[in-house]
Amino acid sequence: xxxxxxxxxxxxGTKTKVLTVLSTGLFAVLCFLIAFPLLAGLVASFRPGxxxxxxxxxxxxxxxxxxxxxxxxxxxxxxxxxxxxxxFMWFKNSLFLTVVTVVLTLIxxxxxxxxxxxxxxKLKNFLFFLVIATMMVPFEILMxxxxxxxxxxxxxxxxxxxILPGLCSASTIFFxxxxxxxxxxxxxxxxxxxxxxxxxxxxxxxxxxxxxxxASMAILSSMGAWNNMLWPMLVFRSAEKFTLPIGLNTLLTxxxxxxxxLIAGSMFSIVPVLIVFFAFQKYFIDGMTAGAVxx
Amino acid sequence: MENNKKSGAFKKFLYSQKTAPYxxxxxxxxxFCIFWIYPLISTIIMSFQDIEPTATTFVGxxxxxxxxxxxxxxxxxxxxxxxxxxxxxxLIPFPMLFAVLMDSRLVKAKGVWKAVLYIPALTSVxxxxxxxxxxxxEYDTGFANQVLEFFNQSPIKWLKMYPTSYFAxxxxxxxxxxxxxxxxxxxxxxxxxxxxxxSADIDGATPWQKFWLVTFPLLKPTTVYVxxxxxxxxxxxxxxxxMLWAGNSSPNNIGLxxxxxLYKRGIEKNQLGYASAVGLVLLIIALAINMVQLLLNxxxxxEER
Numbered sequence: 001x002x003x004x005x006x007x008x009x010x011x012x013g014t015k016t017k018v019l020t021v022l023s024t025g026l027f028a029v030l031c032f033l034i035a036f037p038l039l040a041g042l043v044a045s046f047r048p049g050x051x052x053x054x055x056x057x058x059x060x061x062x063x064x065x066x067x068x069x070x071x072x073x074x075x076x077x078x079x080x081x082x083x084x085x086x087x088f089m090w091f092k093n094s095l096f097l098t099v100v101t102v103v104l105t106l107i108x109x110x111x112x113x114x115x116x117x118x119x120x121x122k123l124k125n126f127l128f129f130l131v132i133a134t135m136m137v138p139f140e141i142l143m144x145x146x147x148x149x150x151x152x153x154x155x156x157x158x159x160x161x162x163i164l165p166g167l168c169s170a171s172t173i174f175f176x177x178x179x180x181x182x183x184x185x186x187x188x189x190x191x192x193x194x195x196x197x198x199x200x201x202x203x204x205x206x207x208x209x210x211x212x213x214x215a216s217m218a219i220l221s222s223m224g225a226w227n228n229m230l231w232p233m234l235v236f237r238s239a240e241k242f243t244l245p246i247g248l249n250t251l252l253t254x255x256x257x258x259x260x261x262l263i264a265g266s267m268f269s270i271v272p273v274l275i276v277f278f279a280f281q282k283y284f285i286d287g288m289t290a291g292a293v294x295x
Numbered sequence: 296m297e298n299n300k301k302s303g304a305f306k307k308f309l310y311s312q313k314t315a316p317y318x319x320x321x322x323x324x325x326x327f328c329i330f331w332i333y334p335l336i337s338t339i340i341m342s343f344q345d346i347e348p349t350a351t352t353f354v355g356x357x358x359x360x361x362x363x364x365x366x367x368x369x370x371x372x373x374x375x376x377x378x379x380x381x382x383x384x385x386l387i388p389f390p391m392l393f394a395v396l397m398d399s400r401l402v403k404a405k406g407v408w409k410a411v412l413y414i415p416a417l418t419s420v421x422x423x424x425x426x427x428x429x430x431x432x433e434y435d436t437g438f439a440n441q442v443l444e445f446f447n448q449s450p451i452k453w454l455k456m457y458p459t460s461y462f463a464x465x466x467x468x469x470x471x472x473x474x475x476x477x478x479x480x481x482x483x484x485x486x487x488x489x490x491x492x493x494s495a496d497i498d499g500a501t502p503w504q505k506f507w508l509v510t511f512p513l514l515k516p517t518t519v520y521v522x523x524x525x526x527x528x529x530x531x532x533x534x535x536x537x538m539l540w541a542g543n544s545s546p547n548n549i550g551l552x553x554x555x556x557l558y559k560r561g562i563e564k565n566q567l568g569y570a571s572a573v574g575l576v577l578l579i580i581a582l583a584i585n586m587v588q589l590l591l592n593x594x595x596x597x598e599e600r
Contacts, residue, residue, distance in 0.1 A: 034415060223417055
């Protein structure tokens with residue numbers, strides 16, 4: 001009896017081991033496939049850009065043909081001063097736009113979500129319904145009338161034209177609200193007894209305990225702003241205002257001679273994103289999946 | 296004195312518990328009116344108009360009747376619908392399976408895999424689109440053709456014909472979203488009560504039964520969420536095609552999507568009225584599909600309870 005049990009256990013053990021190796025192997029293969037295009041792009045960025053455009057992206061690990069020339073050029077060496085200045089102007093624009101967008105979006109969406117969570121009043125549910133309704137219409141449909149509106153408001157080719165329409169982001173409001181419903185409302189009454197005003201309570205008592213939600217949303221919306229392309233592409237017209245995605249896209253013309261900047265610049269533009277991602281990975285996943293659980 | 300009293304009363308009003316919530320939500324109300332309701336209504340009105348730089352004329356249903364005969368538009372709808380359908384088929388079951396595996400004790404080094412799988416979602420579509428376009432290059436030195444060569448096949452012009460163009464588009468899409476969808480399902484799995492699996496174990500359920508009878512039904516809210524956003528993302532896809540074909544035109548419109556057509560008519564050709572009609576057709580299709588999907592999933596019933 002005891003022997004039979006033991007045998008069964010070892011068989012089960014081997015089976016589990018095989019399954020462990022198989023499933024871990026599956027993920028290893030999957031991750032290799034996922035990482036492959038980026039790795040191939042990285043390797044290609046050490047070869048002349050024209051070669052990449054002419055031959056397509058492939059795997060060529062011949063180290064003798066690799067050099068740091070593209071990156072030297074990107075940072076202004078080898079006579080690349082002009083292109084380098086252009087690239088880092090886009091980089092700076094992207095950075096500035098991202099920071100302004102994120103700071104304003106978070107502050108405003110926090111207040112809105114606060115108003116939609118912490119009080120009981122007649123229009124509350126209706127207003128929240130409107131927030132959800134804005135999520136039901138894809139942005140692409142509103143793109144044309146918004147474009148006309150931005151022209152009429154004289155906001156075309158300006159940062160505000162890019163930022164304002166997306167400022168009250170429904171998903172950010174939704175996430176803040178989700179987080180705040182879990183906070184104790186007794187804190188509000190405690191604050192009132194201590195003589196704090198409604199706005200004082202919001203900023204001095206509730207805001208500090210909402211910090212984790214701020215962290216998640218900051219990371220998520222900065223990724224969105226950094227990579228945003230469609231709307232900025234419509235609003236920005238002058239090359240000195242372009243952000244990285246639009247700027248890199250202009251280098252893609254068939255008659256271009258800037259492919260070195262294109263490939264090295266593309267790879268380099270992923271760096272800040274990766275740094276933020278690996279530094280704050282936990283907040284990332286929290287923020288992203290908030291909608292999916294309670295949906 | 297009088298003035299002081301007034302401002303005091305105003306202050307009291309502004310600081311009262313009844314007014315405060317409205318002050319908090321004012322930005323939303325403003326933004327909702329200016330950047331949502333107004334453009335939505337104006338796009339509906341524009342879809343019944345012919346808009347020239349000098350004059351705007353009301354043309355009734357003309358834009359819509361023209362759409363009925365517009366073969367490029369039909370092609371765009373076919374492309375977007377097929378793309379949406381295929382992404383649903385690929386980007387729901389597989390990420391779900393990966394999430395279940397990832398949630399089990401069978402996989403080691405989970406943190407590494409999760410991080411790598413998420414990276415594509417962080418890269419701008421400009422970069423990923425360009426990389427994939429170059430991988431699916433028509434020259435025999437491109438990666439996709441090198442793979443074919445390895446299997447002794449002759450190189451093909453991937454992005455210039457059906458169905459290989461679709462294949463490239465789907466590979467790009469799966470590359471970008473598999474990890475994200477897996478994370479959604481993973482967070483859904485985390486909310487399932489573990490004791491249910493223990494009782495299933497006591498009842499002697501096989502892993503297969505546990506999946507179909509416990510995991511799958513309890514994962515439904517997440518599945519409905521992923522399904523909803525995938526329907527929208529699939530139908531409204533534009534930039535992937537824009538980048539894969541380096542601009543908004545592809546041979547015989549094989550990469551044209553509904554939003555691509557809206558962009559072409561509205562931005563490139565400046566036919567705002569006609570493009571608005573395209574947008575509204577897209578909106579109606581998207582809402583209809585999601586309504587049907589939500590009704591079938593019984594989402595509304597649950598809320599009425």
